[in-house]
Amino acid sequence: MLGFFRWFCNPDYAEDIEGDLVERFQRTAKKKGVKAAKWLFIKEILLLFRPGIVRSPAGFGEFNQYGMIKNYFKISLRNILRHKTFSALNIAGLSVGIASCLLILIYVNNERSYDTYNHQYNNTYRVLHYFGNQQEIDDFKAIANKDYMVWGNAPVAPALKDYFPEVESVFRFTSPSPWLVSYRDKTFSENNIVFADSTAFEVFDWPMIAGNPKTALNRPNTIVLTKKLAEKYFGVEDPIGQILIMDTEDPFEVTGVIDIPTNSHFSFDGMISMTTFKNRRPEIFENWGYVDFYTYFTVRSGAGMSDFADRIPDFLEKNFTASFNYDVRMEPLSEAYLYSEAGRQPGPSGSLSNIFVFTSVAIFILLIASINFMNLSTARSVERAKEVAIRKTIGSLKSALIFQFLVEAILVSFLAATVAMALVLIGHPYLEMLSGKSLPIDWLFTPRNGVLAVFLVLALGLVSGSYPAFVLSGFKPVRVLKGSFKTSSNGIWLRKTLVTLQFVLSVILLVGTSVVYSQLDFLRTHDLGFNPDRVLVIDYGYDGLVQRKIEVIKRELKQHPDVVGASASRATPGDFFPHAGTGVEEPSGEISYQSPAIYEIDEDFINTFQMNLIAGRSFSVDFPLDSSNALMLNEAAARLYGYSNPADVVGKSFEQWGRRGKVIGVVQDFNYVSLHNKVEPLSLRYGTRENISMLSLRLNSDNYTNTLSELEEIWRQNVPHRPFDTHFLDQNFNAQYEADERFGIIFTVFSGLAVFVACLGLFGLTIFSTAQRTKEVGIRKVLGASTSSIVGLLSRDFLQLFVVSLLVSVPLSWYIMTRWLENFAYSISIGWEVFAWSAICILVTSLVTMSLRTIGTALSNPVDALRDE
Structure with missing residues (x-):
């Protein structure tokens, strides 16, 4: 920068000014550091670049x-x-x-x-887990990242801290669990509270509004709230030291209030100390097969991670002793939101x-x-x-x-x-x-x-x-x-080239808009394999009091004339679900162990959701032992175990989570997750009361307000202590596509602005071209040319350029949008009508834009144009 100053500065002033600049740089460097001094130095030199000083x-x-x-x-x-x-x-x-x-x-x-708000952003990683079958795997490196999960076990965290000396801090938190939270006369059902390690603030820089980050999560029965949740219960009152009653009986002390930045790839409403969880279920903290934790860790600044992966096999050999295949990988925090392909993310992912x-x-x-x-x-x-x-x-x-x-x-x-x-x-x-x-x-x-x-x-x-x-x-x-x-002919060709480029870009954007909206409409109308319409879900969050009365509550709700079906389950399509190590007898007669997803349901689930049973039977009250020795699969799970014909798996033996018995039926594949992913293998087992957390009611009503009010009254009579926490299944399921819907709207708005800007330029060129041909138009009118022929004459050049632009824009837009559709497992095919519609829209818009000027010129009095001839 000093060389630049010497180049432009008048030699008469250069020496004196340079001396002052250097002295000020040295003073600033001592007070504020070299970096601040350099920025000030650059700023002052740029300000000196002005008349009177420039040579x-x-x-x-x-x-x-x-x-x-x-x-x-x-x-x-x-x-x-x-x-x-x-x-x-x-x-x-x-x-x-x-x-x-x-x-x-x-x-x-x-x-x-x-996540860039973390000061250790570049030194923070998270653990990815692979849970495989019992078949031997020669090389875990050959397994794709999409087959790993962020969701994993608890014991890997302390094992990492002990084995790898470069690991400084390890932090775990669980998936969200529902809680009934009460404070004085306020009671709410909260569904986004997690258990978390006391090291939370060593790994993540969440601003602590109140409380001590070093001790906030040390003791059992303590909870840290987000600012939003603290205001919900305490208003302007100081929350520190206050007691919240969780699930009607457990007192929890509020020890902190935090504010999670909006650009965090996961968030929650509250953190309960991990010691609380450990005191309740200590055995899972030694169980490498129990999955409910997300693990993040930081390494020393400057610690190399190049050989970290090479030491994983030895790490697992010394710490992991279970019989199933298991592997871990380390993923940088910088890749968590935009680049991660791993399953079971703790929050919504971005789209590169x-x-x-x-x-x-x-x-x-x-x-x-x-x-x-x-x-x-x-x-x-x-x-x-x-x-x-x-x-x-x-x-x-x-x-x-x-x-x-x-x-x-x-x-x-x-x-x-x-x-x-x-x-x-x-x-x-x-x-x-x-x-x-x-x-x-x-x-x-x-x-x-x-x-x-x-x-x-x-x-x-x-x-x-x-x-x-x-x-x-x-x-x-x-x-x-x-x-x-x-x-100049060069200038004319340049203008034509630039106008053609504008048409190309406009067509590409309009094709993109059309494809985006067609895909979103496809997502909304695609056959999911079940009927999500008019299904009301009541989430009671594993409430023990509700679980003990669930049969009575379900029976009374079914008696309502607008309720045509009712089912109790652990999850509904679009909700959280676990995976289960499941062994099923293959055609060879051997038991094959895989890890399909698991739904825990009752005998009315299939009928309530109007799913299609394609082989065997569903759970039934006529078979009391179904609750202990029966299992259902979907088609994908049947194929996973080697059965191309679903009927062939019926009657085969299975083992799953302590149960043994027979596969009794196969349900048609249904999309229990979004259409971004293909239907994965799923097992359905009879859910015990302890594992059921929600009721689903299929309604047939013309007055939902009245029906919901009456159902809420039935609920209050049976469960007076718990709010009537409900949502409609189609709204909840479609929430998975909210990001896609928002993308479509934003894309359309900016595409429209691009076309608008192009129309401004086209309008300006039309003004110029018609002005240049005013006398020609006058002569043609005198000789008898019609208005339509003159409009066609003035528009012909632009139409030729538009046709040329289609030859470029159609294949280019097809390629771009085909690549975008690869983000969806189920997508539309781009037909010719998309390009035809986009071309017609651009053509009509262009003609309307040009007509604002061309028609006026064609209708003008030729005498005015020829008066000075």
């Missing part, structure tokens, strides 16, 4: 004249005000383009910022493909806006030809003319950037509403980003205005003043 050598004198520069700005401003329509189109297009780009950047930056799509849209919009500017500027070159010729005749240098036109382009860019910042401030709340996320914006206004923004807007002006500047400054004054000047 004025031969050949550059005109750039160091304050009066000349002032004149450039004055002329540029006059030109902008004189040509209001073109200036408004340029500023509007650029401002919308810049604002859209910034809004997308805000969203993308938030997606890429997940969506980020790519949004970034591409941002580039497209800014590119379209820049194309508009270049097109309109080069199109106006004929109008400014005489101005350039006269300037050259009286001695203006080509470099001065280039500088003049670049100043005008840069001025338009800065005006557009100013409008764009206002649009960003207006649009930011709507973007948060559409995305359903809190999107910090303050980082945009840091001094560093301010300087960067100035340079980027300057670059945008230079890039957008460079070609018009060089074209305009290259005119031959003799030819222009003689009247023999014609528009």
Whole structure:
């Protein structure tokens, strides 16, 4: 930077100024550090780059004249005000383009910022677990990451801490469990409370609003609440030391209040000390096969992880003794949100493909806006030809003319950037509403980003205005003043190329919008293998009092005339479910052990959810032993154990979680998770009262408000202590696609803005082209041309360019959207109608845009056009 200063500074002042700069740098370095001193040094040098200090050598004198520069700005401003329509189109297009780009950047930056609030972000990892069958595995490295789970066992955490010296802290938390929480007269059902180790604040930097992070989770029966949950129960009252009654009987002391940042890849409403869990069920903390924990750990700064994976086999050999195949991998925290393929994530994952799509849209919009500017500027070159010729005749240098036109382009860019910042401030709340996320914006206004923004807007002006500047400054004054000047064929071809590129980008965006909405509609209407409509789910969270009366409650609810089916289960489609080590007799007669998902249900589950039984039978009260020696599978599980014909697995022996018996039936595959994933193997076993946590009621009612009120009254009569916590299954299941729905809306909005910006440019070019052909139109009308033929004549060139653009945009958009659809296990096929619809929409929009000007020109009085001939 000092070399740059010496290059531009006037030699008469350089030595004195440089000495002051160096002295100030040294003082700042001592007080605030070298990094702060460097930033101040750069800032001061940039501020010194101004008239009066910049050197004025031969050949550059005109750039160091304050009066000349002032004149450039004055002329540029006059030109902008004189040509209001073109200036408004340029500023509007650029401002919308810049604002859209910034809004997308805000969203993308938030997606890429997940978990970066942790000071040990680069030194934090989490454990991925693989639970396989008993068949020998030669090389675990050959197993894909998607076959591993983040969800795992408890004993791996202390074992890691003991075996690997580079591990500093290990933190575990469980999956959320439901609790009935009471404080004075307030009672709520909370479904997002976890058990957590006391080392939570050694691994994650969650701001502690109240309490001591070192001791908050040390003792049994203590709980740390989030700020939101603390305010829900205590309002403005100090929560520290207060007692919450959990599940009607257990007192828990509030020892802390935290605020989890919104860009955390997992969150919860409360943490109960892990010692509480350990005191209740100490045996699972030694069980490598019990799965209910997420494990994160930090390593020493600078510790190499290159040989960590190589030591895993020895680590497991010394610590793991069970008979099933088991392996672990370490995944960096930096990959948890956007890059992880592992199953059973502790929270929603981001989409790298969506980020790519949004970034591409941002580039497209800014590119379209820049194309508009270049097109309109080069199109106006004929109008400014005489101005350039006269300037050259009286001695203006080509470099001065280039500088003049670049100043005008840069001025338009800065005006557009100013409008764009206002649009960003207006649009930011709507973007948060559409995305359903809190999107910090303050980082945009840091001094560093301010300087960067100035340079980027300057670059945008230079890039957008460079070609018009060089074209305009290259005119031959003799030819222009003689009247023999014609528009360069190179300029015409450039405009045509840029317009074609605009059409290409617009078609791609519209095809993308069409595919996104078609896929979302497909997700909503796809046959799931069960009927989620009109199913009311009552979640009572393993409440022991409810479990003991569940048969009575279920019977009374079924007596309601609007209830046509009722079932008790541990989970419903779209909910949390466990996996179970399950052995089933294969066709060879040997027992094969796999780990399918497990649903614990009662005898009414299949009928209530209107599933299809394709082999054998369902659980039944007519077979009392079903609760201990019967198992059902789905088709995927039957195939997993080697049965292509589902009927062949019926009657085969099984072993699962302490039960032995026979497979009694096979249910048709149903999507119990989102359509992003294929139907995985599933086992269904009869659930005991202790493992059942919800009731599902199929309703047939025309007045849901009245029905729900009556069902709630029945519930209160039987369960007065517990709230009537309900949701409709279709809403809960469809919540899995909320992120996809939001993506579709945001994508559509910004695609629409891109097409709008393209239309602005097309409208501007139409104004110019019709103005250039006014006399031709007048002559044609005098000779008898119809209005429709003139409109067709003025639109023909654009239509030709549109046809060319389709040849490029159709295959390109097909490739891009085919790759996007790969994120879904079940997806639409992109048919020709998608491209036809998109092409027609762009064509109609373009014709309407052009018609705003072409029809007026075609209807004009030819006398006005030919009056001066």
